[in-house]
Amino acid sequence: MPGMSILSLLSLALLAGRSVAVGVSGTPEGFAASTTGGGSATPQYPADIAELKTWLTDSTARVIVLNKEYNFIGSEGSVTETGCRPASNKCPGDGGQDAINHADWCTNGNAGTGATSISVTYDKAGVSSIDVGSNKSIIGIGSSGVIRGKGLRIANGAKNVIIQNIHITELNPQYIWGGDAITIAGADLVWIDHVKISLIGRQFVVLGTTASNRVSITNNEFDGSTSWSATCDNHHYWALYFTGSNDLVTLKGNYIHHTSGRSPKVGGNSVIHAVNNYWYANSGHAFDVASGGYVVAEGNVFQNVVSPLLSGSAGSVFSSPDTTTNKACSTYLGHVCQLNAFGSSGTLTGSVTSFFSDFSGKTVATAAANTGVASSVKGNAGVGKV
Numbered sequence: 001m002p003g004m005s006i007l008s009l010l011s012l013a014l015l016a017g018r019s020v021a022v023g024v025s026g027t028p029e030g031f032a033a034s035t036t037g038g039g040s041a042t043p044q045y046p047a048d049i050a051e052l053k054t055w056l057t058d059s060t061a062r063v064i065v066l067n068k069e070y071n072f073i074g075s076e077g078s079v080t081e082t083g084c085r086p087a088s089n090k091c092p093g094d095g096g097q098d099a100i101n102h103a104d105w106c107t108n109g110n111a112g113t114g115a116t117s118i119s120v121t122y123d124k125a126g127v128s129s130i131d132v133g134s135n136k137s138i139i140g141i142g143s144s145g146v147i148r149g150k151g152l153r154i155a156n157g158a159k160n161v162i163i164q165n166i167h168i169t170e171l172n173p174q175y176i177w178g179g180d181a182i183t184i185a186g187a188d189l190v191w192i193d194h195v196k197i198s199l200i201g202r203q204f205v206v207l208g209t210t211a212s213n214r215v216s217i218t219n220n221e222f223d224g225s226t227s228w229s230a231t232c233d234n235h236h237y238w239a240l241y242f243t244g245s246n247d248l249v250t251l252k253g254n255y256i257h258h259t260s261g262r263s264p265k266v267g268g269n270s271v272i273h274a275v276n277n278y279w280y281a282n283s284g285h286a287f288d289v290a291s292g293g294y295v296v297a298e299g300n301v302f303q304n305v306v307s308p309l310l311s312g313s314a315g316s317v318f319s320s321p322d323t324t325t326n327k328a329c330s331t332y333l334g335h336v337c338q339l340n341a342f343g344s345s346g347t348l349t350g351s352v353t354s355f356f357s358d359f360s361g362k363t364v365a366t367a368a369a370n371t372g373v374a375s376s377v378k379g380n381a382g383v384g385k386v
């Protein structure tokens, strides 16, 4: 290129470097392996929350790049109305988590006998999510991509969405029903990777009740640390809720910490492959598996988890109990299941194999031995690490 100046060559090189750096990192593992999101669309940086919303919701394939905070708090105003203090909230000093009367939760008995009416004031943006369209990648640069005060929802037939390396935070954490960070309901092919979620009112991730089909949730940090704990102990209770009607969920490499329950709750008709996750400092239960929930848990580490499995769970669990029994995984999962590890934790038991054929013909995540999982997950999960 004899006609080009040194400067143009330099900017070309910089541009080339930039296009290599900006994009989805890696490829999805597990059930949603064929997710491509916005594919090769040119990366675009939304100027503000309005443009972010427009690009997320339209029907154009997009790679949406966040390199700053998008703060929705206050953008839709606030609401003051009657909510409740649930009977379970006996935290001292007006602590704990009170509730918004969402779907009559306060008045239909769910808040428990002895619940009292109180006035609640919450941010309106937090209680409704942005409906993400099909064929989108939403990615952050370093740890700079933050969505504050609003969640994302992939629903009503939306398909093929990647959410990677962003932090979603501050959805009315003081209130039950204050907001969910990521909702999937009536979708297919969703990959949530290297996302951090903290300070939500309700769930980090909620699937259901319609079919979410193939979902991979990998390398995320779900941080339950809160000043408004439903269990009065700075641990968030409503964490992960998987109750879709026909769901295959890969849950791999996630750091799930400082929660006190429903981490996850599984039901509906959902198969969960939970592999190489690190549960840390859970003051209640990790898995709550209702009838219709099918869980293979392997290669995970539970450290300081009071109950890895809620006692009385009626669902189907394969806990990878011993090296002989674990050979049963080979036929349908393609590998011998790995043992889980427990440190200062309760137990996880279950040897149901009758649902293993649900893995047949699917892309199944690999599993590593649990040795080193705690440190590798802590070092790798969450935002700013891709």
Ligand SMILES: *[C@@H]1O[C@H](CO)[C@@H](O)[C@H](O)[C@H]1NC(C)=O
Pocket (backbone or CB within 6 Å): 059, 060, 061, 133, 134, 135, 160
């Ligand atoms: C998403 O991409 C697929 C494959 O290119 C295409 O068939 C489909 O129509 C797209 N969906 C939307 C809503 O644009």
